[in-house]
Amino acid sequence: MHLLKRIYGLMIVSILIALTQSSLAESTPKYAPDRRVDIHHLTLDVIPDFEGHTLDGKTRIEFAPIAHPLTELRLNATDLDVFRVWSDARIKDWTLTDTHVVIAFDPPIPANQKKFVALFYRAQPKMGLYFRTAQNGYPAEDTHxxxxxxxxxxxxxxxxxxxPNERFTSEIICRVPQGMTVLSNGKIISETIDNTTGLKSVHWRQDKPHVNYLIALTAGYFKGLTDQYKNIPMGFYTPVSLFDMAKDSFKDTADMMGFFEQETGVPYPWHQYNQAVVWDFVAGGMENTTLTILTHRTLHPEEMEPLESSTGLVAHELAHQWFGDYVTCKDWANLWLNEGFATYYENLYSGHQLGRNQFLYNQYNDAQGLLRRSDPQVPVFYRAYADADEQFDGRAYQKGGWVLHMLRSQLGEDLYRLCIKTYLERHALDTVETADLKAIIEEMSGRSLDRFFDQWIYTGGHPKLNVSYEWSPSTKLAKITVKQTHARAQKDKDILFHVPVSVRFHVAGETVDHDMVIDQAQQDFYVALPDEPNQVRFDPxxxxxxxxxxxxxxxxxxxQLADNNDIIGQILAARALQERDDTQTVLKLKEALNKA
Structure with a gap:
């Protein structure tokens, strides 16, 4: 899911972090629930009422008990009016609460014996399914x-x-007025007209297992475009009144798919790929298997490029088809395995499309969004949240992406790609946790990553470094002093950050790089150079x-400001010089701006 970061800016994520600091500290750890049954397949048969904003439905769940006989099946059913339950096992009774339906069996269902339950219900959803109709202010021609x-x-x-610790196949039958389009997961099986009701029945099936939250349905008055990447059909759908902007917003999808296949080493793992724009989506976008649903705010006319662009959002959601759908986090403490990957691969695509400077600039912006906030010391991997939605913040997205960037930087691009390819292939169509990724990288690289994951994933915060430089003309030694000044360094020497980094010296038209490891509260590094440098770049x-x-x-x-080969160096120099108001500095900044 994309948190509108390219639409509303990083402000959204900073607000979420501010809101969660107090609540996270007060909550008890959350763990994935026990899987008492193995769910094989789920079938939905629904009829939406576009005037009444209600839904009549039937859910059929095929399952088998795991390890032990099953006396009752407990399902989530918040504010649903379930009025009938049926099964091929003997039902003793069933009860409905505000949040669950509990079905008791007598006799218990033996372990590994496949059974089904069917539940008939009516819903007037407050969330989960959203109506966009004339009754709530949307164009009638766009009803959906x-x-x-x-x-x-x-x-x-x-x-x-x-x-999300359970995967199953699924299908949806949705019955709507003729003239409407129905989109869901997987492949379309049939489309028929019911002569009795006059409704159109559209049947979709997803025959590859996925987690529950990735089930998707959108239905209404849409117009669409089609495209193809290799043998993968692609569709782009918008409400009727917004259709003219569809082509410009989705034109790069095939190129993105090719890039992600190349970068991961894994072919696009689903049958097809559709993108549907809806009015006032609750987030930026959502990566349901084969069907991404997006906010109408991402649409824009061609003349607005690059001031407005759908590229980041579209790339983010497409990356999720590998990271989040094909391989899915087991629980919300491991959410960064979904969102960190999507954020980082969104940035990698920007580098592929617009050049390395754009990639670096996006990484820099993500870092600044994190570093500007007061550090809550909440780690990326965190169980003590009050509500799962609190996990969807900068820790999972930008910091998760930066963790991957640091791994890629330390391993090298080729080895990193091999590790990620292995991770995807080994855990294909399965759920994962952080330890799974760590184990594969250790196996493939030979490195021990306990310290890396401890400091970047399992512990909160980030290093704050004070760097200084001195030049000794007599010895021709450059001295670099680095102090770790963050709060953790002051409180506990044992949890100082371990930071491999390089320093670059520009000397007489040449560059000299020196690698160092920062792991103490204060360290001095000496580098012999042929002459005094005119630039010194830390972490270039x-x-x-x-x-x-x-x-x-x-x-x-x-x-540094004049070095057109170093965009991040130029930005850092401009930021440092903006505090000075002398004439020479103003002229230098103006000159750099004119050349930009």
């Missing part, structure tokens, strides 16, 4: 519904097991998520 499952919204429109390749303070002489900042 859309679903949103993540994190736990699906239970508001059909009974289910609503947690932007490989470490750190809040760095590095005060330099004005002449060195001028040289």
């Amino acid at each position: 519904i859309y679903s949103q499952g993540e994190a736990h919204e699906a239970q508001h429109w059909y009974p289910n097991y609503d947690y 390749n932007l490989t470490v998520l750190a809040d760095v303070t590095f005060k330099k002489p004005k002449a060195m900042l001028y040289a």
